[in-house]
Amino acid sequence: NAGVTQTPKFQxxxxxxxxxxxxxxxxxxxxxxxxxxxxxxxxxxxxxxxGAGITDQxxxxxxxxxxxxxxxxxxxxxLSAAPSQTSVYFCASSPNDSNQxxxxxxxxxxxxx
Amino acid sequence: AQRVTQPEKLLSVFKGAPVELKCNYxxxxxxxxxxxxxxxxxxxxxxxxxxxxxxxxxxxxxxxxGETSFHLKKPFAQEEDSxxxxxxxxxxxxxxxxxxxxxxxxx
Numbered sequence: 001n002a003g004v005t006q007t008p009k010f011q012x013x014x015x016x017x018x019x020x021x022x023x024x025x026x027x028x029x030x031x032x033x034x035x036x037x038x039x040x041x042x043x044x045x046x047x048x049x050x051g052a053g054i055t056d057q058x059x060x061x062x063x064x065x066x067x068x069x070x071x072x073x074x075x076x077x078x079l080s081a082a083p084s085q086t087s088v089y090f091c092a093s094s095p096n097d098s099n100q101x102x103x104x105x106x107x108x109x110x111x112x113x
Numbered sequence: 114a115q116r117v118t119q120p121e122k123l124l125s126v127f128k129g130a131p132v133e134l135k136c137n138y139x140x141x142x143x144x145x146x147x148x149x150x151x152x153x154x155x156x157x158x159x160x161x162x163x164x165x166x167x168x169x170x171x172x173x174x175x176x177x178x179g180e181t182s183f184h185l186k187k188p189f190a191q192e193e194d195s196x197x198x199x200x201x202x203x204x205x206x207x208x209x210x211x212x213x214x215x216x217x218x219x220x
Contacts, residue, residue, distance in 0.1 A: 010147045040122065042199060042212035043157075051208055057206060078188065090157065098203040101159040 002026050006105035007024050013081045013112050021108050022075040023091030029103070031094045032074040033058070034066065037089040037107070043090065049074055050097065081112045115140045115202050119211035126190045127219045134185040134214050135175075136200030145203040146183040148174055149210075152196045160185075160198070170194070192218045 007022045023032065033048035035058075045058030049068040063085060065077040074093075078085060088109050092102040115180045116139040126132050131134040138144060143180045148160040163176040163183060174185045183200060 035210070040120075040212060043210040045207060045209060048207060056206070059209070073161075098206050098208045101147070101162065102149075102208065104157040106156055 004030045004091055004093055004103050004105035006089075006108050008108060010109045011081065011111070011112065013078075013110065015081060015083060017081050017111060018087050019078055019081065021078075021089055021091075022109070023074045023076065023105060024072050025074075025093045025103070026072065027093065027095070027103065028071060029093035029095050031100070032068065033092050033102070034064070035075070035090045035092065036060065036085075037090060038087050046076065046089075048098070055101075078110075083112045086110060088111045115144075115204050115207065115209040117200050117202050117209055117211035119198075119200055119214050121214045122212070123215045123217065125217045125219055128192055129189050132177060132185075132187040132190045132194065132216065134198050134200075134216065136183045136185065138181050138183065138200075138202050140181075140202055140204050142204050144176075146174075146176055147203070147208075148172070148183075148185050149199045149201055150196050151199070157199070165179040190216075190218050192220065194218050 004025045007092040030051045035043040044060045047066040049055045086109045091105045095102040118137045146163040150160045151157045172187045199213045
């Protein structure tokens with residue numbers, strides 16, 4: 001099993017551009033989530049999903065969209081990138097819910113110019 | 114709403130000395146608490162969870178509901194313990210992380 005796979009690993013965007021960060025897991029996990037990691041701020045929850053077809057907002061959802069059309073994939077979309085969205089983004093998954101240990105991806109380092 | 118507080122951004126400890134990383138939480142329900150660790154150039158990974166009451170790599174953490182704390186402890190620090198440590202709380206289908214504490218083990 002590859003576990004949680006995030007692509008791309010690095011990306012540079014210009015302000016106003018849109019892009020999708022990909023997250024896929026091959027463990028048949030129901031629960032998936034997206035975090036951003038910023039110096040001095042820790043990990044902040046952007047969006048999460050308790051199963052296919054169900055998504056909900058976390059602590060910092062503004063400027064981001066998600067969808068969960070399959071169990072395996074949980075893409076994160078930036079509609080109009082802003083410099084404040086420069087960050088490292090982590091995707092995580094767990095078998096059933098948030099009470100179980102989370103499996104993290106390697107992260108995507110995103111810079112918005 | 115859940116809240117996790119890690120008061121120390123950086124903790125420097127000499128090798129062989131005891132380590133305590135502080136974590137306090139706020140949550141109206143019954144919390145599930147975790148410690149995650151991120152070593153340099155590695156993925157964030159689970160260190161331990163309160164429900165299992167295990168000792169992992171010599172670390173332990175006890176949930177104190179009266180003080181709403183879940184401090185991480187190790188009696189003798191090792192150089193390989195240098196990493197970023199995050200306390201996390203699960204509740205209402207969400208996992209909220211603290212801001213993290215960087216542990217630096219001095220030789």
